[in-house]
Amino acid sequence: MEFTNKVISYITTHQLCKEGAKLVVGVSGGADSVALLHVLHNAGYKCIVAHCNFHLRGVESDADETFVRDLADKWHIPFFSTSFDTKTFAKEKGISIEMAARDLRYEWFATLKQEQNAEAIAIAHHLDDSIETFFINLSRGTGLRGLLGIQPKQGFVIRPFLSVSRDDINNYISINNLQSRMDLSNFDQLIIRNKIRHSLIPVFESFNPSFRQIMAENFMRLGELNEVANNLIESFRKEAVIDHKGYISISISKLRNQSNAHYFLFELLKPYNFNDAIVNDILYHLDGESGKSFFSSTHRAIKDRNYLLVTPSTAVDNSNYSIPEDTFSINKPINLYLSRPISIESASIVKNSNIACIDFEKLTFPLKIRRPKEGDFFYPLGMTGKKKMSDFFIDKKLNLLEKENCWLLTSEDQIVWVIGYRIDDRFKIDDNSKKMIKISLSKDIV
Numbered sequence: 001m002e003f004t005n006k007v008i009s010y011i012t013t014h015q016l017c018k019e020g021a022k023l024v025v026g027v028s029g030g031a032d033s034v035a036l037l038h039v040l041h042n043a044g045y046k047c048i049v050a051h052c053n054f055h056l057r058g059v060e061s062d063a064d065e066t067f068v069r070d071l072a073d074k075w076h077i078p079f080f081s082t083s084f085d086t087k088t089f090a091k092e093k094g095i096s097i098e099m100a101a102r103d104l105r106y107e108w109f110a111t112l113k114q115e116q117n118a119e120a121i122a123i124a125h126h127l128d129d130s131i132e133t134f135f136i137n138l139s140r141g142t143g144l145r146g147l148l149g150i151q152p153k154q155g156f157v158i159r160p161f162l163s164v165s166r167d168d169i170n171n172y173i174s175i176n177n178l179q180s181r182m183d184l185s186n187f188d189q190l191i192i193r194n195k196i197r198h199s200l201i202p203v204f205e206s207f208n209p210s211f212r213q214i215m216a217e218n219f220m221r222l223g224e225l226n227e228v229a230n231n232l233i234e235s236f237r238k239e240a241v242i243d244h245k246g247y248i249s250i251s252i253s254k255l256r257n258q259s260n261a262h263y264f265l266f267e268l269l270k271p272y273n274f275n276d277a278i279v280n281d282i283l284y285h286l287d288g289e290s291g292k293s294f295f296s297s298t299h300r301a302i303k304d305r306n307y308l309l310v311t312p313s314t315a316v317d318n319s320n321y322s323i324p325e326d327t328f329s330i331n332k333p334i335n336l337y338l339s340r341p342i343s344i345e346s347a348s349i350v351k352n353s354n355i356a357c358i359d360f361e362k363l364t365f366p367l368k369i370r371r372p373k374e375g376d377f378f379y380p381l382g383m384t385g386k387k388k389m390s391d392f393f394i395d396k397k398l399n400l401l402e403k404e405n406c407w408l409l410t411s412e413d414q415i416v417w418v419i420g421y422r423i424d425d426r427f428k429i430d431d432n433s434k435k436m437i438k439i440s441l442s443k444d445i446v
Contacts, residue, residue: 003172007039007160016158021119022046023158024112026105027071029064029181032124034071035169036161038178040122041075048116049079052105054086056097064181071179078116082108106157113156125150126161126169128197131215135196141276143266144226149219165212233267241268247311247401252286255308272299272310282308291400304399311401318371323409325365333369334407334419339438347436349429354442356409356417358427360435368410369419376408378415379425389418396421409439 011017025040025047027033041047049072053065065081072079090100109121130149137146152162161169173180204211240254250268255261266279273296274282282294285303294301300313317333329337341360349357376389387395393403409417417423420441429436 003164003168004039004043006163008043010152010163011158011160014152016153016160017045017120017122020044020046022048022117024048024050024109024116024118024121026050026052026109026121026123027068028052028124029067029071030124031173031178031180032126032161032166032169034178034180035172036122036124037071037075037077038176039172040160041077047077048112048118049077050109050112050121051079051081052101052108053081053083054101054104055083056086056101067179067181080112110156120156120158123157123159124161125159126164126166127212127216128166128201130162130219131201131212132193132196134215134219135200136192139192143263143270144222144229148222148226149215163216229267233264236264237268247309249304249307249309249399252303252306252308256286269296269301269310272301273297274299274301302400304401307399309399309401316371316404321369323365323367323369330369335441336369336409336419337440337442339440341435341437344429344433344436349436350438353421354440356419356423356439357429358416358423358437358439359429359433360437361433362427363411363416363437365411367416368413369407370410372403372406372408376415378418380422381425381428383425389415392418392422 017023023040023045025033025037027037027049028051037047037049049068051065051068053061055061057064069079069081084101084104086097086100086104089104090097093100093103095103106121112118113121134147134149150159150162152159172178201211208214236254236258240251242249250265255265258264262279262283265283266274266276269279269282274294275296278294278296278301282301282303285292285294286308288303290303290305292303294303295313298313300311302309302311319333321330321333323330323336323338327338328340329335347357372389377386378389378392379386380392393406398406406421407419408415409419411427414426415424416427417439
């Protein structure tokens, strides 16, 4: 009962789930997951057994599935299983077998949870797993978050066993005469987790037999410190980060004012997959010229004059797009809506940067949409002289990303509209105009 009470107390203390909740329990057939199912089932939780067959161990994988199914039948617990071609998935995604299995497992667990209207997904990670994760992260290089071990709750995934060790679980299995399956890959010391488990941790235990308990206390203290750090990061985020449509900007001046700028920038950029080396490179070039880009696997950071701009690293579209006459809408490269030509007498001219009211007879179709190019100029509405596009961008104080995402509407390569900003004075409605066309970024306005 001491083991069970310790687990239930951990669930309550960390508010992992409600008493008697319906839970999807991941059961591989190993001692950890069998013990977790036994504890939760006997404690009155409404368990649903979820088993994944990754087909990585031949007939042994099939035997695991049969064992778990029989166990669920014996304990009168609903059983669900699924199979994956894990090696093919890993190859297609370019990831390790271990990561592929994890991604497949959690995606299916989440689907099953929703289908069964369960409160949470219970996984049998325990204290030893958390310690091993600590050393793996430490050996690879990590921030404070990577030193916290495995967290008791992440989204809908809960881990009720993080207060108990592998030895505690094995004792529980023995006392309750529970059967489980053995995975021999757990003893393969070519796998870093196993090497830590069988070689490194015993060394620490030889120094201090209470090493596992000491690590549990360390995780608690590090968690408290991480909460303080998160509060500092959030405070800085509110002060220095602006969310825009499709990207964020980080104030370079406010970043420079931080004595520990590396830590703040690393934490801000980590969700966008920037690593420590790239963060160092960004900081080194903060005083350099605008325009330099830095790339993670998914995002790009651009050093602008006063801001660091972070955006998904999609390829810039530099194509030209044609708009034939009698076209009323396009959706590539952007959404534009065109009215029918209407007489000036019945038309109303709208003053809105997202709408271009154009003299229809001054246009030559097909119109074109393209990016700005070097040497471009136009005659901004209300001005008699021409202005270079580069000067117009400076006047509008556009950042590099806004310039990069700008589109021009042209007629015979004359700029008609800097889309979303200003039309060309040569195409405006004047006293001689007879027909007008409205071109809009919003369907509701045409």
